[in-house]
Amino acid sequence: MSTNRTIALLGGGQLGRMFIENALRYPVRVDALDPDKSAPCADLATRFNTGDLYDEAAILCHAADADVVGIEIEHVSVAALERLQAQGKRVIPSPGVLRTIQDKGLQKQFYMDHGIPTAPFVLVDTREELHHHADLLPGFLKLRTGGYDGKGVMPIRSVEDIAGAFDGPCVLERHTDVAMELAVIVVRDEAGHQVTYDPVEMVFDPRYNLVDHLRAPARIPDRTANASRELAARVAEAFDAPGIYAVELFLTTTGELLVNETAPRAHNSGHHTIEACNSSQFDQLLRVYMGWPLGDTSLRSHAAMINLVGEDGRGTPQLDGADTVLALPAAYPHLYGKKETRTGRKMGHVTVLAPSHDELDKAIGTVKAHCRVVPARPLTIE
Numbered sequence: 001m002s003t004n005r006t007i008a009l010l011g012g013g014q015l016g017r018m019f020i021e022n023a024l025r026y027p028v029r030v031d032a033l034d035p036d037k038s039a040p041c042a043d044l045a046t047r048f049n050t051g052d053l054y055d056e057a058a059i060l061c062h063a064a065d066a067d068v069v070g071i072e073i074e075h076v077s078v079a080a081l082e083r084l085q086a087q088g089k090r091v092i093p094s095p096g097v098l099r100t101i102q103d104k105g106l107q108k109q110f111y112m113d114h115g116i117p118t119a120p121f122v123l124v125d126t127r128e129e130l131h132h133h134a135d136l137l138p139g140f141l142k143l144r145t146g147g148y149d150g151k152g153v154m155p156i157r158s159v160e161d162i163a164g165a166f167d168g169p170c171v172l173e174r175h176t177d178v179a180m181e182l183a184v185i186v187v188r189d190e191a192g193h194q195v196t197y198d199p200v201e202m203v204f205d206p207r208y209n210l211v212d213h214l215r216a217p218a219r220i221p222d223r224t225a226n227a228s229r230e231l232a233a234r235v236a237e238a239f240d241a242p243g244i245y246a247v248e249l250f251l252t253t254t255g256e257l258l259v260n261e262t263a264p265r266a267h268n269s270g271h272h273t274i275e276a277c278n279s280s281q282f283d284q285l286l287r288v289y290m291g292w293p294l295g296d297t298s299l300r301s302h303a304a305m306i307n308l309v310g311e312d313g314r315g316t317p318q319l320d321g322a323d324t325v326l327a328l329p330a331a332y333p334h335l336y337g338k339k340e341t342r343t344g345r346k347m348g349h350v351t352v353l354a355p356s357h358d359e360l361d362k363a364i365g366t367v368k369a370h371c372r373v374v375p376a377r378p379l380t381i382e
């Protein structure tokens, strides 16, 4: 078993922090790079560097001693990753995969080219062009690059909405009648072995277009669960490179499965795997980085993950309701160590385990009724 390796992460947010929490069980070094000097990984990384994730020189310097280079956010310089790969480092995800995924247009085209079902779409360069595609309305307009957590996505209900639409390179996608949004995480090693987790059901918060909570297993028939695992596995096979792929799916009202988008990194929809599975998404990623055998993905319990996003206002975060949540039999709060809470900012999450769907509903209700991240005191404006 090879240990004593150095992993250089690009990004130092909560995904990196949870990756490090698990990696600390082994003698591996994990360095993190982030523009924010007080990012969630700052106090946990073996070495923490501050720098821009599009600054090639900063990235090359950060990863100079590393054996493996990973990401915890897609918005990083692909050119820098290509240079690091050319130096002989193991770069996961592969720069080619990341280049495709960073651009929602190339990503949709990739699904088309590989026969992977996805909602009908066109690529446009300007707002004006949308008038030629009224047949795709009502639809969703998505910035090809730079969007995250719903911020680069807007519904276009009819031609009247075009005046206020994004003006630039975008994907216009037909509205799908979604019965349920699902996510399946697939892990692929260097030799092409793959394992998949059970599909999880994502429940959105319409206020912020963020995942409010998710539950596993999803409340779908076994054949739909199997079909969604198979479809996600096909996506990872098509990318044909080692790493972790979080595949977001739409289960339509007519029972069809469509791929919405894929993240080539650990994902919000896999946080429950820390407590609910033998090998978590973070453990699997470490295994892939290190060339170790893949782990067991089976779900040991019903589980839910409730995101804790900042309530209105900004300031030093304070968690209200923790006592009630800690009194539940299997509740696991995770606070990401962000120094400032802001309206709608992801500050942490709570995972709850329960023996049945009903018990899980109760636990979700308790967390949602009591747990709040609020600003403790306002920041002084300079």
Ligand SMILES: Nc1ncnc2c1ncn2[C@@H]1O[C@H](COP(=O)(O)OP(=O)(O)O)[C@@H](O)[C@H]1O
Pocket: 119, 139, 140, 142, 147, 148, 149, 150, 151, 152, 153, 173, 174, 175, 176, 177, 178, 181, 204, 248, 260, 261
């Ligand atoms: N074609 C579509 N039909 C219906 N809902 C959609 C469609 N595209 C996106 N959405 C909704 O918008 C959300 C955000 O879109 P997504 O492409 O996943 O962007 P993001 O990168 O912000 O996660 C989806 O999770 C879904 O709720």
Ligand SMILES: [Mg+2]
Pocket: 248, 261
């Ligand atoms: Mg999404």
